[in-house]
Amino acid sequence: MALQEVGIPRPDLFIISKVHPKNFGVQATLKSIDESLSKLKLDYLDMMLIHTKDCEGFQDCEQGGTWQDAWRGMEEAAVAGKIRSLGVSNFDTVSELEEVMALSSVKVALVQNYMDPYEVPTDVLDYCQQHNITFMSYGTLGRAYVKEMGLSSNPVLTSHVVREAFEPRQCQPAQVVLRWALQRGVAVIPSSEDPTHMAINLQTFDYQLTDEEMANFNTLNRYVTMDGGGSSDDWDSGASAKKPVPKDDGQVSTLNAKVDLTKLSVYAGGEDGHFTAFNGVTGDIMWQYMMSSEFGSSCVFSSDGSVVYVASENHRMYALRVQDGEKLWSFNSGAPFLATPQLSVDKSVVLVGNTIGDFFCLDSKTGDVKWLQELGKHEIWSLPAVGLVDGEELVFMGTKGAGGGMYALRVATGKKKWQRDITDGVWSWPVLSADGRRLIFAGEDGYVYCVDSSSGEDVWTWHRAGKTYSAPLLANGVVYGGSDSGHVHALSAATGSEIWTASVGADIMSSIRISPNGVLVFGVTDNTIRGWNATTGKQIWSLKSGDEVWASAAITQDGTAFIGSIDAHMYAVESDSGKIVWKRKTSLFAASACITPSFQFTPNPII
DSSP, X not given: OOGGGTOOOGGGOOOEEEEOGGGOSHHHHHHHHHHHHHHHTOSOBSEEEEOOSSXXXXXXXXXXXXXXXXXXXXXXXXXXXXXXXXXXXXXXXXXXXXXXXXXXSSOEEEEXXXXXXXXXXXXXHHHHHHTTOEEEEESTTOTHHHHTTOOSSOTTTTOHHHHHHHTTTTOOHHHHHHHHHHHTTEEEOOOOOOHHHHHHHHGGGGOOOOHHHHHHHTTOOOOOOSSTTOOGGGGGSOOOOOOOOOOOOOEEEEESSOOOTTSOEEEEEOTTSEEEEEETTTOOEEEEEEOSSOOOSOEEEOTTSSEEEEEOTTSEEEEEETTTXXXXXXXXXXXXXXXXXXXXTTSOEEEEEOTTSEEEEEETTTOOEEEEEEOTTOOOOSOOEEEEETTEEEEEEEEBSTTOEEEEEETTTOOEEEEEEOTTBOOSOOEEOTTSSEEEEEOTTSEEEXXXXXXOOEEEEEEOXXXXXXXXXXXXXXEEEEOTTSEEEEEXXXXXXXXXXXXXXXXXXXXXXXXTTSEEEEEETTTEEEEEETTTOOEEEEEEOSSOOOSOOEEBTTOEEEEEOTTSEEEEEETTTOOXXXXXXXXXXXXXXXXXXXXBOOOOOOO
16 A cells, blocks of 8 residues: 555654665665655655665675765765655664764764663663664564574563563553663664554553663563573573574575585585585585574584584584585584584594583484583684594593683593693694694694693693684694784694794784695785795795685695685685686685595694
């Protein structure tokens, strides 16, 4: 039905529309505003909002410009009388709002963000009040906890704070929550197509909450049980805070072709929630598995290469069928995964840690928990190293931050073999020597450590100023590494003595890989991918990327290196020359690529 047929005078309507990220760009934004007016058969819009800052979270969305360009286009439309007020949506921090304010020549009238009683952006609310900006809340009634996060009931509407306010008034829980928001000075937009619900929502204006009732809302704790079907009563339990668990909403979003296990394929997870399988020869996308959260880890394969294991920031560890990306199982740890999983020597269990210090041993066939070891509540970002030490299988992993360190656990039981405290912890992953006698790792304190793998006692250490995020590479008796001071080094694996060190001129977050011909391949935060001679420490080539390169390369036996960039491209590069074989734009890549195991080049990790 056209607005003209509703029968309500135009001045009595307040109509808001939004600019989608795919319409960013001054001219594209102006065109989208004209299209909105045409579809609505209006001469003007009361308000226009920037929907969000970028395309993250949207499918089939490619930006032609920035949100800043969109704002300039909206201002032009406002000057032309097509828009009467401007605002933004999903600008979640004060710094982001300050950027909008600095850009604006037309007043910022409204900020539309998520808010519910458990999720109150106090700093943004205060900023809006100080600058006379209306704050509009969506999601206020908490329906996302059931629809998107998988809880069995809505913790907002079933909260004891809400119950104590609505029962004496004999009204509905939703009315109390909306009243709370209104008394905080927040505009609300409850969504309903039910006339009865609409009428109930309007009754919100019939009363006020007392000061005591308003204060009670401030006591709500953010807590939810680990499993997606947890009871909403846990939100009021006063237990230690945990964020809501995202729903396991992953699915195969693209299936262009099935993977041939005998041919080269490349796999990588992106910041847009896509885990992608590429044809290794052409770069064509074979399939994509998609979910609402980022993939921050790399992956590992089953013994026959038919299953790929990857962890996600939506708290879940996945086993996906390599052929078509179908999920075989998933496991919910209750906290995000940023660490890459590892398999035991016999490939029967998956070993992986999460960001609250829980380290899991999972059955590789079913995802069932074999054991859990809590490692001091410190974040685990590293890929574990696994191997036999004096006839016993051990797994080694680091925990990051102050109070973190390096741990050795028994794979059979999860019991600690030894623990080594490291100042500032360990970000990157360790490497075990071929004979299992030495473990080498880099600490965030700037040291490279070589320790006895059975005891954790130092064999040698080497130090360079600055933090080390790059994992060491052990190849043919040499330890290679990089640091955020912008240096690459080569050390004797036997003694720790320096063979060479060189400056690359920018921070190194990427871990170094080596080609069959002795070329070190790594990414740098100056938007380059580098190739260096492993013997001389001299640069051979440098390839410009569109953004920083944090990911590490995967290199084939014929010397092709695959490495992702924050510019959203996956690059296939000849490691000897730096020549691009192919590049494919799909997703912002901070996680490292992995390739079909039978094609992987693995250097000899001898001391």
